[in-house]
Amino acid sequence: MKAPFALALATLLLPGCSRTPDPHPASQPDLAKAQVQVQTAENKQRPTTEEVPGTVQAKLRATLEAKLSGRIDKMPVLLGQPVKAGQLVARLDAAEIKARMEQAEAGLQQAERDWKRTAALFDQQAATRSDYDAADARYRGAKAAMAEAQAMMGYVEIRAPFDGMVTKKWADVGDLAVPGKPLIGIEDPSMLQLEADVPESIASRIQPSARLPVQVDSVKGELAGTVMEIAPTADPTSRTFRVKLDLPQAAGLRSGQFARLIVSVGDSNSVRVPASAVVVRGQLEILFVVTNQRAQLHLVKTGRTIGDEVEILAGVNAGEPVVVRGAALLADGQPVEAR
Secondary structure: OHHHHHHHHHHHHHHHHHOOOOOOOOOOOOOOOEEEEEEEOEEEEEEEEEEEEEEEEEOOEEEEEOOOOEEEEEOOOOOOOEEOOOOEEEEEOOHHHHHHHHHHHHHHHHHHHHHHHHHHHHHOOOOOHHHHHHHHHHHHHHHHHHHHHHHHHHHHEEEOOOOEEEEEEOOOOOOEEOOOOEEEEEEOOOOEEEEEEEEHHHHOOOOOOOEEEEEEOOOOOEEEEEEEEEOOOOOOOOOEEEEEEEEOOOOOOOOOOEEEEEEEEEEEEEEEEEHHHOEEEOOEEEEEEEEOOEEEEEEOEEEEEEOOEEEEEEOOOOOOEEEEEOHHHOOOOOEEEEO
16 A cells, blocks of 8 residues: 555655745745856757667678588688688588599590591591581580589689678588588678668658768767668568668777667757756756745756756746756755855
8 A cells, every 4th residue: 555655645746846835935944045056948959860770780791602512621711710802711522523523524535536536537528527516516515514523623612702701600620511501601891881770751861872870889979871772662561661871980890789870850849958957866856946046946857968958858947047056955945146
């Protein structure tokens, strides 16, 4: 029964805190006059924004896979290791491919000899056109088989497609590589972008090449992202549009981090006071309004902090004189002298 009683008591007491009391209450004890600094609460306009969650991603990233099946014979890279374009990152056991290539090479040599001999006989009219055409077809087929074997041999070695860093490893030496199974992930950490799914209600406020603020917890201050891509259609499930923004280089900025895209959606008016005017006592936020040279306590509800000012959502109206210095030591009804 204590909770309902406390709630009822708070309901009765709270309205009294925001009313203007009698400037000379009979029960008011004698309090020393306090020297305070006063400033008028002002109604100011500010831009209204919405935060859209997103993820920092490398603009250039790749997942490397094997184009043929084979046991991994070598993987000379580690997580976090920088790699250069063309650098070997994995090699498969090539015994079977080598045998196939040797067979293709032998077949090509034999087909070439037969073609040359048949061509010489054909020039001397000692061989028929059909003999020559058959030899020529075998020669061209052998060359195609050799080219295929060489291509297969090229798939044995997997190399980095660009300068970057190894960010993921799904396999290691001894594992079986098969087509479609990822082996290594590589990203270029020098070029990062933000990928965010923007709700359709505010997507129209984002334009190509626009510069929008981006917040990342590990980066001090805001980053200026440049809109590079906007999906022309919405995702039918989430009703959002994928937006990509290029990000500048910054200390502490890494791929995979959580970020917030700040989108302006208009302007709004709010009452503001200096942050020093708001006093926190327990779980209550209060400030003092000067009325008839006395400090009148007001319970307030604060909003966002904008620079060195705080929004007052309820409890004080614009135009009221508010104590901005010396409020922490004041009591309700205490006489004050504004400096």
